[in-house]
Amino acid sequence: MRRQPARSPGCLDRHCLPSPTGYRSGRCGGPAALLPLLVLTIWALAGAGLARAQAGASDVSAGDTPSDRGESITVSWEPAPGDRLVDGTVTGYRILRSRSPEGPFEAIGQASPGAARYDDADVENGIDYFYRVETLSLEGAVRSPVIGPAVAQAQWINTNQWNVFVVLVLLLGFNIYYIESIRAGQKPFIRKIAGLEAVNEAVGRATEMGRPILFVPGIQDMNDIQTVAGITILGHIARTVAEYDSQLVVPTSRALVMTTARETVREAYLSVGRPDSYDENNIYYVTDEQFGYVAGVNGYMVRNKPATCFYMGAFFAESLILAETSNSIGAIQVAGTAMPAQLPFFVAACDYTLIGEELFAASAYLSGEPKQLGSIKGQDVGKFLGMVSIVLGVALLTLASVVGWEPLVQAAEFVREFWSTELA
Amino acid sequence: MKRALWIIITGIIVAVLVVRTASGNMESPFAGIEGFGTWFAALLTLAIMSFLYDDNPLYRFAEHLFVGVSAAYWMVMGFWSTLVPNLLGKLWPSLTAQLFMPGLADTTHDPLWFMYFIPMAFGVLLLLRLFPKGGHLSRWALAFILGTTAGLRLIAFLTADFMGQIRSTLKSVAGLTPAVLPGGSPSFSFETMFWDLVAVIAIMAALCYFYFSKEHKGSFGAFSRIGIWVLMITFGAGFGYTVMGRIALLVGRIEFLLRDWLAVI
Structure with a gap:
């Protein structure tokens, strides 16, 4: 490599140019002659530094945040030249807002270095707002020109979730197709669910022993889909109980669940022609308090010794307490829940357990209605598509990571992005 | 005989408590509302725990008290925290503020x-x-x-x-971790590849188990049985994890009895 000749830093005199040999000619003046040049150099360097500090965020824009319910404006910008990961001088961006282009502007938030947007979620729809972005750096702060007006408004359609719409349409389409097929006479195959096969046996045992049947619908309200599934299964159990002329007891921890359970059980008794056997006092509210409810149900268990206990719905810490107490009195237990943390306890302590989605499938299985059976079949097709997507996606991503071929990488990324719940 | 034994044990415990309280080692239940509250809470805790032996009048008393008080509490809470601010306060804000909630923040109509x-x-x-x-x-x-x-x-x-x-x-199951710096080469880990593969196969097997409209026979049935194993292993791990949490709750309650009530630790 050719060595660059040395040159006196402050000397601009043509006589002071380095010689081709790389050594100074020695024709420059003394130290006094260097002083003005030194001052000039310092001034030039300081000027360059100031210019760097003054370069703030550029291309600042502000507009309504897309695909939202309004009340949000997005301010975006190109990061300042000094905003670098290594040896960067920018310490952040301060966002200023005003209702008028003349100001006054007030600080409404700050973004960290590297950020290129800020969502102002404290605005009203239909009102003009003006913004400035202040670049904060070690050398000082630089304000952008005034940007605006920006107006927030609500959108009817969230285009960031078009993939959710596609999946929803597909799944609902399959459901409708299979419901109509079953209505037209097609007989679907639904595999046996062991816990449900045991219902008749459990009710029959209670009838023979002359003891009641206890049904616990969980401790959540009717806005929990597990409670809804549990109440649907209660309807089937109540029909069997009514046919056997046994006694069904349902303590609830929510008033609305009690009302729904009463309605469901009454319907079941009516449907088998035994309305006189229905006693609404057997379906009663205990308390909303979790462990107060457990204390009440446990007390009922040890005093009345039900022969069969059903637990169908959403459960929390009370699951094992209930199941163990029931186990201690020798009752047959059938449980069903989709709470992952409680399933181990039911599996360990109960005779039969409906695991997760089996709880939701159970109601369809029991009812035999085309609508519910068709939806099971439709959901299975959805699961199949999900499995195919996983196999394809994993294969694509693996190949892409090994081969690194750009089109393959893009295809793999597309598959992964498609299953994201909020697209960029 | 059994009953007599329990009466003797209870008598000894009561005697010890009386002696400890009289000697000033424990807070007296008559020292004030705080002392009474500690004693009441401790006795109710013991009454509830007595269920471990069998159903008994003490448990029944604690159970009925707990159920009654909590039911009333939730009813009052439902009225004052839901019905009044969310319904009456929205329909008739001024009247609600005047009659029920003087502190109602917003008295203007939505x-x-x-x-x-x-x-x-x-x-x-x-x-x-x-x-x-x-x-x-x-x-x-x-x-x-x-x-x-x-x-x-x-x-x-x-x-x-x-x-x-x-x-x-x-996710990729090649076991490759991307390079940290641009231009670097990815690093391979057999362990990462193995566990990524296990995760994908386990999820597929569990999905097969929850497939309801196909008979679980042949290779499909075998694969779905792997799914059951996956679920049971997961439940086993979950069981141990949750039991640890419950033990922590028990320790907290015993700590209350030994420190706040008996003052022995």
Whole structure:
């Protein structure tokens, strides 16, 4: 490599140019002659530094945040030249807002270095707002020109979730197709669910022993889909109980669940022609308090010794307490829940357990209605598509990571992005 | 004999408590509201724990007290924290602030305030169950609640439980970790590759188990049986993890008895 000749830093005199040999000619003046040049150099360097500090965020824009319910404006910008990961001088961006282009502007938030947007979620729809972005750096702060007006408004359609719409349409389409097929006479195959096969046996045992049947619908309200599934299964159990002329007891921890359970059980008794056997006092509210409810149900268990206990719905810490107490009195237990943390306890302590989605499938299985059976079949097709997507996606991503071929990488990324719940 | 034994044990415990209290080693239940509260809470804790032996009058007393107090508490809470601010406060804010809640923050009408008559009407329909002739009208409110619940939860379940799970499973199983710096080469880890493969196969097997419209026979049945194993191993791990949490709760209660009540630690 050719060595660059040395040159006196402050000397601009043509006589002071380095010689081709790389050594100074020695024709420059003394130290006094260097002083003005030194001052000039310092001034030039300081000027360059100031210019760097003054370069703030550029291309600042502000507009309504897309695909939202309004009340949000997005301010975006190109990061300042000094905003670098290594040896960067920018310490952040301060966002200023005003209702008028003349100001006054007030600080409404700050973004960290590297950020290129800020969502102002404290605005009203239909009102003009003006913004400035202040670049904060070690050398000082630089304000952008005034940007605006920006107006927030609500959108009817969230285009960031078009993939959710596609999946929803597909799944609902399959459901409708299979419901109509079953209505037209097609007989679907639904595999046996062991816990449900045991219902008749459990009710029959209670009838023979002359003891009641206890049904616990969980401790959540009717806005929990597990409670809804549990109440649907209660309807089937109540029909069997009514046919056997046994006694069904349902303590609830929510008033609305009690009302729904009463309605469901009454319907079941009516449907088998035994309305006189229905006693609404057997379906009663205990308390909303979790462990107060457990204390009440446990007390009922040890005093009345039900022969069969059903637990169908959403459960929390009370699951094992209930199941163990029931186990201690020798009752047959059938449980069903989709709470992952409680399933181990039911599996360990109960005779039969409906695991997760089996709880939701159970109601369809029991009812035999085309609508519910068709939806099971439709959901299975959805699961199949999900499995195919996983196999394809994993294969694509693996190949892409090994081969690194750009089109393959893009295809793999597309598959992964498609299953994201909020697209960029 | 058994009963006599229990009476003797209880008598000894009571005697020890009386002696400790008299000697000033324990807080007296008559020292003030705090001392009474500690004693009452401790005795109720023991009464509830006595259920481990068998059903007994002490447990029954604690149970009925707990159920009664908590039911009343939730009813009062429901009225003051839901009905008053969310219904009465929206329909008649000034009147509500004047009669029920002087501290009601907003006494102006919401632009769509009249919409709150709809939930009020549904609430009244639910209460019609109290009248034999109008009981069937409560079904309208129940149908509305069940329908809106199903509709609202559909998207949440679809995105979180279906799409979210698939998205999390989609990963390369080559065991390659991308380079940290640009231009660097990715590093290979056999362990990463093995566990990524296990995760993908386990999820596929568990999905097969929850496939209801195909008979679980042959290779499909064998694969779904792997799914059951996956579930059971997961439940085993979950069981141990949760039991640890419950032990922590028990330790907390015993600590209350030994420190706050008996003052022995």
